[in-house]
Structures are given as C-alpha cells and as structure tokens.
Amino acid sequence: MSYIVFARKYRPQAFDEVVGQSHITTTLENAIAQDRVAHAYIFAGPRGVGKTTTARIFAKALNCERGPTADPCNKCPLCLEITQGSSLDILEIDGASNRGIDEIRNLRENVKFSPSKGRFKVYIIDEVHMLTQEAFNALLKTLEEPPAHVKFIFATTQAHKVPPTILSRCQRFDFRRISIKDIVDSLKAIAKKENLKVEDDVLILMAKHSDGSMRDAQVVLDQISSFADGRISLEDASKILGAVSDDILFSLADSIKSRDALGALKIIDDLANEGKDVAEIVLYLIEHFRDLSVE
Ligand SMILES: [Zn+2]
CATH class of the missing domain: 3.40.50.300 (P-loop containing nucleotide triphosphate hydrolases)
Structure with a gap:
C-alpha cells in the first residue's frame, strides 16, 4: 500500500x-x-x-x-x-x-x-x-x-x-489558530496510533513551531518520524526544525539583561554558524520572553 x-x-x-x-x-x-x-x-x-x-x-x-x-x-x-x-x-x-x-x-x-x-x-x-x-x-x-x-x-x-x-x-x-495544547493532544493521538515514541516537550516544540496550524504540525511530525525511526528525541526535532534550545535562549536572554553585547553576539554568531536563520532566532527569543512573562 x-x-x-x-x-x-x-x-x-x-x-x-x-x-x-x-x-x-x-x-x-x-x-x-x-x-x-x-x-x-x-x-x-x-x-x-x-x-x-x-x-x-x-x-x-x-x-x-x-x-x-x-x-x-x-x-x-x-x-x-x-x-x-x-x-x-x-x-x-x-x-x-x-x-x-x-x-x-x-x-x-x-x-x-x-x-x-x-x-x-x-x-x-x-x-x-x-x-x-x-x-x-x-x-x-x-x-x-x-x-x-x-x-x-x-x-x-x-x-x-x-x-x-x-x-x-x-x-x-x-477560523482560529489552534492552541498549542490542542495541537499537542492531536499529535499525541497520532503518535500513539503510529507507534511513535515522542516526549511531551518534543510535541510542544513542534506545536509552537507550527504557529497554530494543525496541518503544519502534522507535516512536521510526519517528516521527523520518518527520519527518527520510531523514537523522536528533542535534539532530533530541534535540529530538523532549526529550533534554538531553551539553554541557549536563557544564556542569550541573560547576556541581553546584563548588557553584555559581546556575549550576545558570540551566541548569535555560533547559532548562525550552525546554520540557524537569524530571523528565526529573533522569533524564538520573542517567544522565550513571552514564556518568561507568562510564567
Ligand atoms: Zn452517508
């Protein structure tokens, strides 16, 4: 088939x-x-x-x-x-x-x-x-x-x-953008039917990346599942999505807070050298600040 x-x-x-x-x-x-x-x-x-x-x-x-x-x-x-x-x-x-x-x-x-x-x-x-x-x-x-x-x-x-x-x-x-929770629940149901092992934090990353679009989220899960062979790690998902890890975002936010321009530029330079898109880094940073202000 x-x-x-x-x-x-x-x-x-x-x-x-x-x-x-x-x-x-x-x-x-x-x-x-x-x-x-x-x-x-x-x-x-x-x-x-x-x-x-x-x-x-x-x-x-x-x-x-x-x-x-x-x-x-x-x-x-x-x-x-x-x-x-x-x-x-x-x-x-x-x-x-x-x-x-x-x-x-x-x-x-x-x-x-x-x-x-x-x-x-x-x-x-x-x-x-x-x-x-x-x-x-x-x-x-x-x-x-x-x-x-x-x-x-x-x-x-x-x-x-x-x-x-x-x-x-x-x-x-x-029609509304779909909430992260609804997308995560839906991806979880698909992962179960497809016998995929995916942790919640990976699903949350996929849901955030898809910006309220269920179809985009499903496409990402589909793509990563064929790459990862049954078990999807946060590292695999971040790599494929071009996402920036929370650890790096925290260091970047810290250097901005302490007005350490050199430190911030160094982090951005490293990310750019890994092939990350600078415009996307900014989006992740905005998202990160939003998460911080909500928590
Ligand atoms: Zn009928």
Whole structure:
C-alpha cells in the first residue's frame, strides 16, 4: 500500500473531530438540524486550521443518504465518494489558478445543472480572494439568484481582499489558530496510533513551531518520524526544525539583561554558524520572553 501522509490519513471526517473550531462546527450542526442552511458561506482564517476539512464535512452532512444530517454516516456511497474526493457533486476549485472571468462563466453554466447523485452541488472555492474583479462580478450574479440545489463555500486566508458585495451575501465564519495544547493532544493521538515514541516537550516544540496550524504540525511530525525511526528525541526535532534550545535562549536572554553585547553576539554568531536563520532566532527569543512573562 502506498504511504499516506498524516495530514490526509488523520483528516477529520465528522464535525466533532475538527479541533479548535467548535464555535463554527456547532453553528453549522445547528443550521443543518434546524434546516436553516444558508446558500453561501465564507470560511476565513489562517492556513492549515480546518477550513477545507470543515467544508468537506459540511458537504457530506448535506448529501449523506441519511441526511441532511449533522452527523453524516461516512458509510453510504455518497459519503464515501466525498471522503475519496471523487464525488461529482462536490466541486473543489482553487481560486489561485482559476481566477479569471472564463472559469467563473463556466461555473455559472455548470451551476444550472442538477446534482448527479446528492441533494446539493457544493462548490468549494479555495483562496477565493485571488479571483479577478471581473470574476467576482460574474460570481455575484450567481450569488444573487442561486439555484436551490447549490451551496457555495468560499475559503480564504485574506478575507479583507474579498469585495464587500460578495461578503454581504455570505454567512461568515472566522477560523482560529489552534492552541498549542490542542495541537499537542492531536499529535499525541497520532503518535500513539503510529507507534511513535515522542516526549511531551518534543510535541510542544513542534506545536509552537507550527504557529497554530494543525496541518503544519502534522507535516512536521510526519517528516521527523520518518527520519527518527520510531523514537523522536528533542535534539532530533530541534535540529530538523532549526529550533534554538531553551539553554541557549536563557544564556542569550541573560547576556541581553546584563548588557553584555559581546556575549550576545558570540551566541548569535555560533547559532548562525550552525546554520540557524537569524530571523528565526529573533522569533524564538520573542517567544522565550513571552514564556518568561507568562510564567
Ligand atoms: Zn452517508
């Protein structure tokens, strides 16, 4: 069997598996239960926090044989097709590479036709802010009079670049960065299933490094696990992540505090010679000061 990356292998398949976004998943679940689903949504937020994943689960909830249901079965042919990415009724479009007027005109033609198997055709447009002004204008016409069998989910990392005319026709959900604790818990669960030995401090380092993105954290765990062969040490992880150890950060902070410029420069020089990126060293130092002020 071919290798499946962690981010895909452990992608949530139900609303309650989505980590750190319960303010959104609960609202969507209620909308489905109360039959109050809007025809267009904007999912805004940083990368790797579950926007597309939530969009796919939402599509499944709408089209499941037993649905619409907040709790799709994940067993019927319609659910399985969506999981495998082969459903003809779920159209995932990358806004960055389909940003022109022609692509959106095609979409407008296509929108008229009924879904092939499911109840709804769900258009998921990723990075929607990349569309051209003309493309947005064309899209707006469809949003003004959408066919009843169509739902739109627009995902974006830069909602401020989406025209107000589009935003005002969508229900907006703001996805949050995922907390370090939530990422650590999630990585821990994956490590257990994969029989990986990873200490908590290593998981915390990975979680901090990924800056609230679950996908980035999973990619890091994946990468390091193939390197480290079953047991991941803090040293391995620091090396691969280009992280700076706490000991060094404490010495650096001490030399700054005691106004020892020469000492501080010596430490930075050593780190740079090890191949560390100076801009990253600064970020680690800021993080270190933040940790100190919180503790
Ligand atoms: Zn189903």
